[in-house]
Every structure is written in C-alpha cells, then in structure tokens.
Amino acid sequence: MINIQDILETINMIKEENLDIRTITMGISLYDCAGDDIDVVCNRIYDKITGCAERLVPVGCEIEKELGIPIINKRVSVTPISLVGGRYSSEDYVKIAHTLDRAASTLGINFIGGYGALVQKGFTNNARNLIDSIPQALSETERVCSSVNVASTKAGINMDAVALMGEIIKKTAYLTKDKESIGCAKLVVFANVPEDNPFMAGAFHGVGEAETVINVGVSGPGVVSSAIRRTGNCDFSTLAETIKKTAFKITRMGQLVATEASRRLGVPFGIVDLSLAPTPAVGDSVAHILESMGLEKCGGHGTTAALALLNDAVKKGGVMASSHVGGLSGAFIPVSEDAGMIDAVSCGALSLEKLEAMTAVCSVGLDMIAIPGDTSAATISGIIADEISIGVANTKTTAVRVIPAYGKGVGDSVEFGGLLGYAPIMKLSDSSCEEFIARGGRIPAPIHSLKN
C-alpha cells in the first residue's frame, strides 16, 4: 500500500524543492561511420544518430508525464570524433561538427557531446587535427560540446596537450566574442575522464561501450538542502545519515527513469550518475547545501570539509539505490550554474584558490569559471595543469571549463542565460608560468599508478 506521507514527500520534493532528472543521455557508437569520403562519413553519422535516437525525446516526454517527474534534458553522446576511422583534416572535422549540430537539431535536443579526443599520452594525427578545429567548430555550431582528455593516473600528464588547450580555449573565446565567449562553456579539458558520463559538456560514448546505451543523470540539490534544514542542529553523523537517505531516494527515481527509458527504447541501460547538479534557479544550489550545514558563505573556512562530507554521503546513499553507478558521480560546483556560488564569488567569499581546493574532494573541477579576457594562453594552461594534477595524483576525475571572456576584466560579468547561467569574472594570480608550460613533454604518471 502506498503511504500518504510518502506521496506527500515525493510531491513536495518535485513541486517545492526542484527535484528532477537532469538528463537522459543516449550514447551512440560512431565506429561504423568511418569512410574515405568526408561527405559520405557525414551522411552516415547523421543517419546513425537520427536513426538510433529518433524516439529519445518522445519517450523521455512520455516517462516524464506518466511518472510526474520533470526530465529536463534529453541528450546524445557519441564516440570521440577523433576516433571515427579515416584520415581527416581540420576542415573535415568542422564538417562533422556541423553534421552533429544538424542531427541534434533534428532530434530536438539541446546538446550533443563527443566532439573530442583522448590524448593523455600523445597525439594521433586525427586527434591533433580535431583539436585544431575546435575553436571554429564551436563558433559555427550551437549544440555541439567538446572535451579533450589530457591526462590520466596511468599515463601521466601530456603537457603538450595542456599547452595547446590553453591556446585553443583563447581562440574559442575570441571566435565567440560576440556571444560572451560562450564557445568555452562547451569545451572541457579532463584528467581521468569517465567514458559513460551523461552530463554535458563532457559527455561522450566511451571506447569500451556497447553500440548504444542509456545513461541517466539525476539532480536534487534543493531536496538535500531542505532535508538538512529540517534536521536542524544535529551532529555530523546524523547530518551524513540525512544526506545518505535523501540521496537514496533521489537515485531510486533516477534508476526507475533509466530502466523505463532503456526498456521503451530497446537500448541497454548503462549507468546512473549520482552527481548533485545545480542550476541557477533559486533553491537548486550546491553552495546553499554547504551553507545549510552552518557556513556563513560558501568559500569560507570549513567549506572543503563540508563538501567532502556531502560528496561522500551522496555516494553512499546513491550506490545502493542503483544497480550500476558511473559517470562523474559527485557534487558539481560550477560557478555560473549555481546561484549560491555566484553570490559567494560576487561578495568575495569564494576565490579561485578555494575552488581548486574544493575540487580535490568532489567531482568535477574548475567548472564554468569566467576569467579576464586578456589572460594569456600560458596562464590558462597553468590553471589546467594545476587542476589536472589534482586528478592525476588522487586517481579521480578533474576538469577545467574556464571562460576567458573576451574584452572583459575583473568587476565585469558574463551572462550566458538558461542552464549555463551568469558569472562574475574572477581574479587570477599575476605571476607568469610561461617558462614552465613551454617545457613541453609529459609529466610522468605517479608511483601509485603502478598497481599490478
């Protein structure tokens, strides 16, 4: 029998606390789209994506209506494009980007991920050409998301790739300068990238994945935050227990939606990603969860500890609720997409240095951070190198998605609108790392990568 209290609790979570399924992402392999003629390849890619995901949006809407839970995004991730066989130039890759954009538009989805490369140990010719094409591809398309994995705990850090990505990010910012350098909001640099992540902009369909797969990302910072407030003045054990129980309930919803979507689409279920993903909406903030634990402002002393507790408890609660957990699975701390983070940066409580420390205990990394437009490529590479080192040394995923907003400086802000939100420009250190970045080569893998 369904208990009335349970019904009211669920409805309250959805109606008042912004509980939703953030995304149903269909992964599609593009290996069999390889060919010698780029136009043939583009046609194959278009046909494969629009064929496999034809029913993704209608089925998503159907589940949304039947269960009464909002499913915010339906998206597609594809094989990293640099791995689709053939010999392609940068111009060819831009054509593929346009094809992906067109397929996404046909399907009625807002983002398609996978325009990327895995170069943790070195560049293939294709990977190099693809990375070179990123600025143009992101400036000429609307829905294409790009990610590049430049390091792993096993391989170490490809510092040539780190140096190159600094320049690519600068160029992308310039080419999209008329739209607040928004191209950079769709470009992520990773260490230890997960191959089944359903969240954009870093989603792609990994090399060991099946032909097609359904991955689901849940959300619900508002639900966790309200549960903590209701618990009141309790000790840390009780606090962790409250978060665990809430995460369990949220994840069960994700598992249900994933199973249903997989059944109705006839596509295997992959994973549920346990990440708490915020939005700029009021009551949907990870920063506010930390503040509800007793911090005056996110970014003050105690923030890293609070985030570590949150991240751990979310995983412990979520892992039992789902048959397969994967993706990033941890709390997200993007600045522009989180009302509490924006506030904390605006009032000076949250600095870039503190954000970097916070990324050591949660997914994902320095995410959606606007920096001055005149930041040098070497400095951006320095930011990437620091963040990526945290991931490599701690055997975890880290990433960098910074926006050097063209023509803007500290005190200004950028406004992307929608889920991407708004961000004040953050101050960086003035000292140069040019010589360090210019060394080139690879930083060796850490000793604890040798586990065999």
Next chain:
Amino acid sequence: MKAVITVVGQDAKGIIATVSTKCAQAGANIEEISQSVLKEYFAMIMVIDISGLSLPFTAFVDEMRVLGEANGLDIRTMHEDIFNSMHKI
C-alpha cells in the same frame, strides 16, 4: 496498475464529484480516497486503478491537469511506480 491523483486548491462545492466523475468517464476505478480541508484549502489524495482506462495514461494525465486548471485546482496524476521505487527497498 495504479496511479495516484493529488488535488490541491481553494475549497469549493463539488470538487470530489468533479474529479471522480472524470475518473469514471475515463474508466479509472477509485480504490482509496483521503481528503482534508485545512482552513480554506482542500487537499485530496486518490489511489486509482488504471488497468481499465479507455484512453492512454498520458492523455488521462493531461485531461486531469486541464480539469484542474478549469476549476482553479492543482491536479497531478502520477504512476504508482515513482512512489514505490522511492520509498520501498
């Protein structure tokens, strides 16, 4: 297969009649009703059997929502699966 209908809004005459008539017309069998009025607010939870629905469940969800809007009520119809998965291990 069951679903849960929740109705919230200003109290008025005939709310239960309006909702239950619609259920009967659609072939939904009401199995349980819990209802209360707090000050001027009306709140009702109905558990219905939807195996005999004469229209697709998604269309029924829409019709109930429209019925709510026409009567100044918030009517939500949700499949029981969501409550079972969230609250039962």
